[in-house]
Amino acid sequence: MPRRPFKRYFRETGWRHLIGIAVAVFAIFPLLYVFSASLNPGGTLLTANALFSNVSLQSYIDLFGSERQPYGAWFLNTLVIGLATAAGTVILGALAAYSFSRMRFTGRRFGLTTLLVVQMFPQMLAMVAIFLLMVQISEIFPAIGLNTQIGLIMVYLGGALGVNTYLMYGFFNTIPSSIDEAAKIDGAGHARIFFTIILRLVAPILAVVGLLSFIGTSSEFVLASIILIDPDKQTLAVGLYKFISDEFSKNWSLFAAGAVLAAVLPVALFLALQRYIVGGLTAGSVK
Amino acid sequence: MATPTIDRDAAVETPPSKKSRRAARIAEAAGAGWKLLIFKVVALGLIDALALYAALVLFQSEQWVAAIAVLVVTGVANWVYFSRGNLPAKYLIPGLIFLLIFQIFVAGYTAYIAFTNYGTGHNGSKESAINSLMLSAQERVPDSPAYELTIVEQLGEYSFLVTNPDGDVELGGVDRPLEPVDNAEMDGGKAVALPGYNTLNFSQIVANQEAIAAIAVPISEDPNDGSLRTPDGSVAYVYLSSLEYDEAADTMTDTRTGTVYSDVGTGAFTSPDGEELMPGWQITVGFDNFVRAFTEESIRAPFFSVLTWTFVFAFLSVFTCFAMGLFLAIVFNDPRMKSKKYYRLIMILPYAFPGFLSALVWAGMMNQEFGYINVVLFNGADIPWLTNEWLAKFSILLVNLWLGFPYMFLICTGALQSIPDDVQEAAKVDGASAWQIFKSIKLPLLFVAVAPLLIASFAYNFNNFSLIYMLTGGGPRDVTADVNVGATDILITMVYKVAFVGSTADYGLASAFSIIIFLLVGTISVIAFRRTKALEELN
Numbered sequence: 001m002p003r004r005p006f007k008r009y010f011r012e013t014g015w016r017h018l019i020g021i022a023v024a025v026f027a028i029f030p031l032l033y034v035f036s037a038s039l040n041p042g043g044t045l046l047t048a049n050a051l052f053s054n055v056s057l058q059s060y061i062d063l064f065g066s067e068r069q070p071y072g073a074w075f076l077n078t079l080v081i082g083l084a085t086a087a088g089t090v091i092l093g094a095l096a097a098y099s100f101s102r103m104r105f106t107g108r109r110f111g112l113t114t115l116l117v118v119q120m121f122p123q124m125l126a127m128v129a130i131f132l133l134m135v136q137i138s139e140i141f142p143a144i145g146l147n148t149q150i151g152l153i154m155v156y157l158g159g160a161l162g163v164n165t166y167l168m169y170g171f172f173n174t175i176p177s178s179i180d181e182a183a184k185i186d187g188a189g190h191a192r193i194f195f196t197i198i199l200r201l202v203a204p205i206l207a208v209v210g211l212l213s214f215i216g217t218s219s220e221f222v223l224a225s226i227i228l229i230d231p232d233k234q235t236l237a238v239g240l241y242k243f244i245s246d247e248f249s250k251n252w253s254l255f256a257a258g259a260v261l262a263a264v265l266p267v268a269l270f271l272a273l274q275r276y277i278v279g280g281l282t283a284g285s286v287k
Numbered sequence: 288m289a290t291p292t293i294d295r296d297a298a299v300e301t302p303p304s305k306k307s308r309r310a311a312r313i314a315e316a317a318g319a320g321w322k323l324l325i326f327k328v329v330a331l332g333l334i335d336a337l338a339l340y341a342a343l344v345l346f347q348s349e350q351w352v353a354a355i356a357v358l359v360v361t362g363v364a365n366w367v368y369f370s371r372g373n374l375p376a377k378y379l380i381p382g383l384i385f386l387l388i389f390q391i392f393v394a395g396y397t398a399y400i401a402f403t404n405y406g407t408g409h410n411g412s413k414e415s416a417i418n419s420l421m422l423s424a425q426e427r428v429p430d431s432p433a434y435e436l437t438i439v440e441q442l443g444e445y446s447f448l449v450t451n452p453d454g455d456v457e458l459g460g461v462d463r464p465l466e467p468v469d470n471a472e473m474d475g476g477k478a479v480a481l482p483g484y485n486t487l488n489f490s491q492i493v494a495n496q497e498a499i500a501a502i503a504v505p506i507s508e509d510p511n512d513g514s515l516r517t518p519d520g521s522v523a524y525v526y527l528s529s530l531e532y533d534e535a536a537d538t539m540t541d542t543r544t545g546t547v548y549s550d551v552g553t554g555a556f557t558s559p560d561g562e563e564l565m566p567g568w569q570i571t572v573g574f575d576n577f578v579r580a581f582t583e584e585s586i587r588a589p590f591f592s593v594l595t596w597t598f599v600f601a602f603l604s605v606f607t608c609f610a611m612g613l614f615l616a617i618v619f620n621d622p623r624m625k626s627k628k629y630y631r632l633i634m635i636l637p638y639a640f641p642g643f644l645s646a647l648v649w650a651g652m653m654n655q656e657f658g659y660i661n662v663v664l665f666n667g668a669d670i671p672w673l674t675n676e677w678l679a680k681f682s683i684l685l686v687n688l689w690l691g692f693p694y695m696f697l698i699c700t701g702a703l704q705s706i707p708d709d710v711q712e713a714a715k716v717d718g719a720s721a722w723q724i725f726k727s728i729k730l731p732l733l734f735v736a737v738a739p740l741l742i743a744s745f746a747y748n749f750n751n752f753s754l755i756y757m758l759t760g761g762g763p764r765d766v767t768a769d770v771n772v773g774a775t776d777i778l779i780t781m782v783y784k785v786a787f788v789g790s791t792a793d794y795g796l797a798s799a800f801s802i803i804i805f806l807l808v809g810t811i812s813v814i815a816f817r818r819t820k821a822l823e824e825l826n
Contacts, residue, residue, distance in 0.1 A: 125779070226787055
């Protein structure tokens with residue numbers, strides 16, 4: 001292919017690269033900034049401005065040694081709550097999607113529409129009622145009430161149906177029901193068809209729903225902040241926010257290290273499963 | 288599961304005779320996977336045991352409705368899982384239970400709270416308000432007789448074992464008025480121990496001094512008789528409230544000033560000149576909270592400015608992100624351009640980065656004194672990015688653009704690529720310019736595809752709590768307002784602050800705001816979805 005003259009190259013594609021570079025800088029700069037700040041030992045907000053001037057992993061080590069902000073506990077709590085919620089969401093959602101997709105029953109259409117309508121009242125709006133309900137529960141069953149992680153997970157599972165059922169329902173519909181019928185003729189019951197055949201075939205959507213649920217739960221702030229009270233029971237979102245609003249500019253590098261560590265897992269998962277997520281997005285989910 | 292089960296659907300479809308149904312049942316029982324059956328029995332057994340325990344505890348604490356609800360739900364679940372058929376219910380019940388409690392019930396509960404005055408100073412029944420008012424106004428009666436006291440403990444709860452000035456022995460505790468006992472162990476005219484109770488020794492009293500000093504034991508069922516308190520753990524004195532409750536007239540009288548406080552229906556005892564005794568109690572106030580939101584000047588003004596900003600913010604954030612995403616999608620949607628995927632990878636990083644962290648990081652960069660933007664980019668300028676009303680609004684939109692454009696870029700790219708090429712080829716042949724093709728062909732087609740997503744994005748941003756709360760905290764604060772709001776607060780952060788931030792909480796008002804948000808978002812979504820006909824695609 002003959003080389004295009006620069007003028008023509010620029011008019012056709014060169015300018016696109018200029019815009020691309022500008023946008024890439026805009027997109028990545030805050031991330032580079034926080035990464036650089038995390039490598040700056042004992043740095044404040046002001047010292048963080050000299051990017052990559054001082055490189056050490058000290059902040060990451062200090063992060064786990066501090067008693068006042070139990071970062072290790074936060075990280076573990078976030079993982080536990082996020083994974084438990086994601087697993088529960090996938091199971092409950094898949095069960096519901098299976099029945100909506102494969103069975104015909106009275107109230108099916110009504111049920112699907114109701115799920116859509118219920119989603120318009122997000123749990124966040126009911127924060128006061130959820131808080132008061134948890135207060136009452138903890139008066140009688142302290143183990144699952146206010147200030148317990150099981151309580152928080154149960155609250156999150158209240159939102160397990162809804163959007164997730166929709167995503168899964170659409171995917172379940174793409175699996176031809178002749179597969180079920182063949183299995184039925186071979187003598188398999190509904191439970192066997194569901195657990196051994198269908199669940200394997202819909203694995204991609206289970207992964208997407210689980211991932212979206214994990215990412216969503218692990219950065220959820222409102223409900224986590226009102227239900228979890230003790231610092232060592234809190235999640236990263238609540239803990240890091242409290243930490244940074246208490247002493248904003250002093251311990252910036254510690255916060256930055258905490259933020260980088262907190263982001264590694266979601267970002268890695270996101271990039272690894274990019275293909276599915278982009279597909280899921282166009283099917284209607286929002287971050 | 289090694290053995291197959293029979294086809295239940297088929298059994299349902301052809302109405303079977305009694306005999307064949309029985310045959311089917313036996314066949315299923317024989318072949319229906321005994322492992323599955325055992326699993327079912329064990330799992331349901333565990334759940335039933337837990338539910339029974341929960342119901343018993345609830346009955347004991349007199350939560351009748353909750354106890355019955357637990358029993359009914361468990362009963363229904365057992366029936367569903369042990370009966371033939373009801374197949375859809377078997378798959379729906381687990382999710383539905385959580386949905387019913389933590390989404391539908393709490394939505395209804397929110398509506399209920401919105402009609403009450405629940406909040407600081409109004410969080411209990413009238414009875415407990417009367418008791419705590421009397422307690423808080425207690426003073427020692429001068430020259431009152433001393434009661435010889437032994438503090439005893441049973442199951443972690445302290446009781447007063449007193450020998451009154453007449454020599455009678457009585458026992459009482461918090462919420463348990465004094466009652467005579469006759470089997471106490473006496474030592475020199477003073478009761479010192481009681482069978483079944485542990486007597487606290489001196490060092491135990493010292494160790495629990497604070498808890499013991501807080502105990503007030505009512506002398507009788509009538510709160511006006513006063514109660515016993517102890518300063519040292521060995522002698523108790525009569526304390527009388529300076530408030531006197533008249534049950535017949537339902538009034539509180541301050542015995543020192545003679546002011547009569549009466550129940551005028553506002554959930555607190557109120558004096559003739561409007562002074563309220565706190566704590567009050569919880570009452571249903573009807574539409575008061577909604578009326579307050581729309582009429583009471585100190586709430587109405589901030590409420591309307593927050594409402595306006597919520598709409599402006601939600602609209603502009605969708606618009607800016609969509610415009611930038613679409614522009615980039617068009618720029619990169621060119622087959623001649625190389626290394627697109629690297630740009631794409633970098634551009635979706637902000638979307639992958641957890642949202643609450645992004646807001647905190649940007650809050651650092653936008654810090655007025657030390658932030659990177661002022662110190663480095665603007666060479667030490669003193670720009671109040673987050674503390675000036677208008678700049679704070681601008682900053683929020685900028686950060687939201689950073690967070691949101693990758694999403695729009697991704698969906699616009701997808702939508703653009705799904706528009707077939709031959710449409711624009713045909714237009715080109717007809718002599719349409721690139722701009723005309725874009726405006727009249729691509730854009731309308733694109734809108735059909737992304738309109739539902741734009742509505743969803745609008746609804747999401749309407750409640751974009753973490754961005755606002757983490758970046759500006761809703762600030763700068765509006766000091767003239769009666770409620771804790773600032774220039775960048777949106778409705779959902781306002782709800783959070785009214786209910787959970789600061790020293791006072793107004794759950795009733797916060798819930799009323801929640802209901803208003805729901806009505807707004809719900810109405811807009813329904814109208815918009817109707818237009819895009821998304822609902823009709825359900826099959």
